[in-house]
Amino acid sequence: MSPRILVIGAYGNFGRIICRHLNQMPAVQLVIAGRNADSLSQLAAQLNGSESWCGDAMAPGFADALRALRIDWVIHTGGPFQGQPYRVAEACIEAGAHYCDLSDCRLFVNGIAQLNDRARQAQVTLLSGCSSVPSLSSAILDEQRHHFSRIDRIEHGISSSAKMPGLSTIEGVLAYAGRPIRQWRDGRPCNVDGWLGLQLRHLPGLGWRLLNDVDVPDMDIFATRYGARDLAFKAGSGLMLGGLANAALALLVKYGLVRDPLPWARRLHRLGSRFERWGDGRSAMYLDVRGLDLQGQPLRLQAQVSASDDKGPEIPSCAAVALMARVVEGYQPEPGARPCVGEISVERYLAAIGEPDKVRYSVSFQHGRG
Incomplete structure (x- = not known):
């Protein structure tokens, strides 16, 4: 079955790049997400009418939205991550959806391990720092x-x-x-x-x-x-x-x-x-x-x-693209919460960029x- 992937901050600098790449993958069902309805509508038109969800992923009820949309993976691009709580990741655990983010914040990326036990129990993968x-x-x-x-x-x-x-x-x-x-x-x-x-x-x-x-x-x-x-x-x-x-x-x-x-x-x-x-x-x-x-x-x-x-922004953006390409091929990362290391080879990374x-x-x- 084609994975259903939701991108938070889809109309941001990095989100647009990720959505453009994912939209070219025939095996992916893309759902774009953000808080600005007009920006979502404009992006959806550029992506040939992809599905969209308008709302605040940090607010209560996001887990319910993930379940209703039948989301398999969430890609979180909505920074800044400095001082940001793990509400999106926690909603993914609750909804049974896998998660990765583009954070390069030291405390955020390395601190996500605090959710490891909960993620493993829910058989959910949380990968932080899916970036350069x-x-x-x-x-x-x-x-x-x-x-x-x-x-x-x-x-x-x-x-x-x-x-x-x-x-x-x-x-x-x-x-x-x-x-x-x-x-x-x-x-x-x-x-x-x-x-x-x-x-x-x-x-x-x-x-x-x-x-x-x-x-x-x-x-x-x-x-x-x-x-x-x-x-x-x-x-x-x-x-x-x-x-x-x-x-x-x-x-x-x-x-x-x-x-x-x-x-x-x-x-x-x-x-x-x-x-x-x-x-x-x-x-x-x-x-x-x-x-x-x-x-x-x-x-x-x-x-x-x-x-x-x-083309520099392609580099931090396409770690998530490379990871999703592996998922499409059947890759299932080990459940748990951890920094995103050892999941993507250099060859796959560069292939995802495609430039x-x-x-x-x-x-x-x-x-x-x-």
Whole structure:
């Protein structure tokens, strides 16, 4: 039977991409969901009249709606996830529907394990962080892990194009600007300031990009999954001005001159939208991994997923698409609640995006010290 998949936030930036891909899968029955009836109607017309549900997925009664619609899977794109409760996931448990979300919020993704017992009892799968991090980042490491006898350091990050994501995304990631976030140094937790720690990094095909320290679920997952003693993650805009603006906000928060970064996040979002045309449309996620090879000699892995022509948003969006492609083929993830790691291979991920001329994956190794 064709799975019935409901996408929350279907008319948002990521939701639209997911719906477009799912609508092209003949074996999927797509239901689009959101709180704005006009936006839903317009999207439904673009998707050849797909089913829709208008309402608040966070409100009581959502489980009843899922049962009435006979939903098999829910894809939750409705951020920001920072501080968001697990009401959607809990409704899925109640309704017997499986769930995944696009959160990259560390507390949200890693905290979903608190629902594990309830999900297992209901024979429901809840997967959080079905996005670039931690789904794709872990898929790349899982694919290359066999080259290492030991992994010591993982530094990875994302440099976006100048095209601004949705306001909710900006509000979410700037919520911890200037506030402590935990990374790892020499096997011990180490606090750094969110959106500070500026670094210039050269990314093949993109040139020099300015990156800031950012919080992601990987910081907890990678320490246990790969045994790395040093972990760092950075992110930044395609325009250096964006990285400098975020760092300026972080400094104001750090020294108590700004108490609430939310209004400033909105201002920076408006400002960034005005500068989009100055970008080159290129973005990338990179991984820089150091450790020992199978002979005990130093080994460095550098991997990068690059996107051109402003196709960067396809990367976080299509983890859910790749997962649904597996479901259509008969895949049944183990019941329980956990971060979305180990569910999708790099090959499946890239196949779901389906843009080989605009989204490319490269891997290189360097043996010896250097």
